[in-house]
Amino acid sequence: MYLKEGHAGINLTPEKIQLVEIVSQDNKFIVANVDEEFFSESVHLDEKETKLSSILQAAFNELVLRNPLASANISFTLPPDYFKIIELPYEKSLIKKDLEEHVRWEFKQLFPYLNIEDVVLQFIQLKRNGFSGGDTMLIAAAIKKHLKYIYKFCARNNFNLKYVDNSHFAANSIVRLNTQLPKDTNGLSIYLMDNILSIIVFQDHHLSFYKEFHYERIDQIFGKIDGYLIYLNDYGLEKENIGYAVLSGDRASESVKQHLEENLSINFSLLNPFESLPLEEKLSESDFVASDYYSFAASAGIALRQI
Numbered sequence: 001m002y003l004k005e006g007h008a009g010i011n012l013t014p015e016k017i018q019l020v021e022i023v024s025q026d027n028k029f030i031v032a033n034v035d036e037e038f039f040s041e042s043v044h045l046d047e048k049e050t051k052l053s054s055i056l057q058a059a060f061n062e063l064v065l066r067n068p069l070a071s072a073n074i075s076f077t078l079p080p081d082y083f084k085i086i087e088l089p090y091e092k093s094l095i096k097k098d099l100e101e102h103v104r105w106e107f108k109q110l111f112p113y114l115n116i117e118d119v120v121l122q123f124i125q126l127k128r129n130g131f132s133g134g135d136t137m138l139i140a141a142a143i144k145k146h147l148k149y150i151y152k153f154c155a156r157n158n159f160n161l162k163y164v165d166n167s168h169f170a171a172n173s174i175v176r177l178n179t180q181l182p183k184d185t186n187g188l189s190i191y192l193m194d195n196i197l198s199i200i201v202f203q204d205h206h207l208s209f210y211k212e213f214h215y216e217r218i219d220q221i222f223g224k225i226d227g228y229l230i231y232l233n234d235y236g237l238e239k240e241n242i243g244y245a246v247l248s249g250d251r252a253s254e255s256v257k258q259h260l261e262e263n264l265s266i267n268f269s270l271l272n273p274f275e276s277l278p279l280e281e282k283l284s285e286s287d288f289v290a291s292d293y294y295s296f297a298a299s300a301g302i303a304l305r306q307i
Contacts, residue, residue: 006071008033008159009303011167011296012078013193013250014042017059020273020299023070030278032070034288034296037062045082045146056153075163075305076150077170077298080191080198080212084111084119084141085166087126087210089134099123103139111141118144127206131235138210140166163305167191168198171248173301174273176205185243188266190225191298192249192256197221199228201237209235218256222263229264239266246271248297273300 006023021033037059043052088106090099103123104116119141126136147164154161168191175181175189187202195216201209209232213224229239247257248271257268272293277300283289288296 005073006032006069007162007303007305008069008071008074009170009299009301009305010074010076011170011299011302012045012056012076014044014079015039015194015250017056017063018296018299019063020296020303021069021071022277022300022303028278030280031274031283031289031300032280033067034274034283034286035063035067036288036296045078045143045149049149052149053153057156060157072158072160073162074154074159075161075165075302077165077167077302078142078146079193079196080166080168081196081214082142082146083166084114085210085212086110086139087136088139089136092135107139107141114141120144120147124207126208127203128208128235129203131203131208131237138207140169163302165302167193167249167298168200170299170301170305171271171273171297172200172202172207173304174248174271174297175202175246177304178276180276181205181246182243186237186241188242188245189271190245190247190249190252190260190268192221192247192251194251197224198249199225201232201242209237218251221256222259225260226264239264242266245269248294250295252294270294271297273297 006021008019008021011018016036016038018036019033022029023032039055039059043055108116122140124138126138150164151161171191172189183205189200191198195214197213197215199211200207211228215221245266245268247268252270257270260268273296274289274293
């Protein structure tokens with residue numbers, strides 16, 4: 001991948017803002033900035049805009065005061081629960097217009113409280129070669145109000161907004177770029193935030209299955225993951241056929257990794273977005289890079305999107 005310009009990826013959680021900036025040097029890309037800043041109080045994009053702007057801007061100011069950004073391009077990731085995600089069967093014979101009409105109708109039935117004109121829809125074709133069931137796609141709906149706020153934040157700070165994505169989807173860009181992970185196999189990706197558990201199953205590094213759960217206590221995640229894997233048995237995916245498993249997110253940790261392995265009998269690795277990327281020398285001793293790397297998978301993944 002060759003980046004003609006720098007690109008900064010920002011991951012927003014209710015508690016903090018995380019940043020990874022990638023710049024081009026000598027026709028190669030290099031990680032130039034890895035940082036985070038906690039908000040003065042928890043935030044949600046449904047807050048009053050004046051309050052949200054004040055909190056987010058104050059945290060962002062702290063980041064750029066420590067390390068000014070060299071990039072004019074910026075992208076954001078949001079927690080999985082900011083998106084309404086559904087899975088739908090579809091006919092390959094449908095033309096694009098008919099498919100979009102079908103999706104809009106289904107969306108209205110499932111989310112009658114949402115105006116279809118107030119969302120932006122993303123279509124993701126699922127790869128399920130060898131699994132039972134027909135052609136299926138994932139529909140992810142982002143709320144326009146949230147996207148407009150992010151756009152205004154970027155305009156106010158003189159940035160070009162490139163992408164806004166689900167934090168787990170963005171983190172999995174790292175999976176596809178990791179040459180150490182086997183490609184011709186099934187993979188499992190767990191993204192863990194406070195009270196949110198997101199599960200993705202890959203086939204040849206392509207999205208096959210997606211499921212999101214809410215939890216109250218961290219010990220509840222093991223039963224939810226195991227139950228979903230049992231459910232996937234009906235599609236022909238058995239636990240023994242999972243070639244690799246990765247864990248990332250703000251609530252990931254070595255302790256959670258060990259408990260996952262004990263409860264699920266699957267070997268996990270903490271997803272490291274920096275292990276295959278050149279770093280500026282100043283980052284060689286960064287705690288974020290050395291020990292908290294798995295929490296930056298989303299911001300690094302979105303920063304790596306080609307521009």
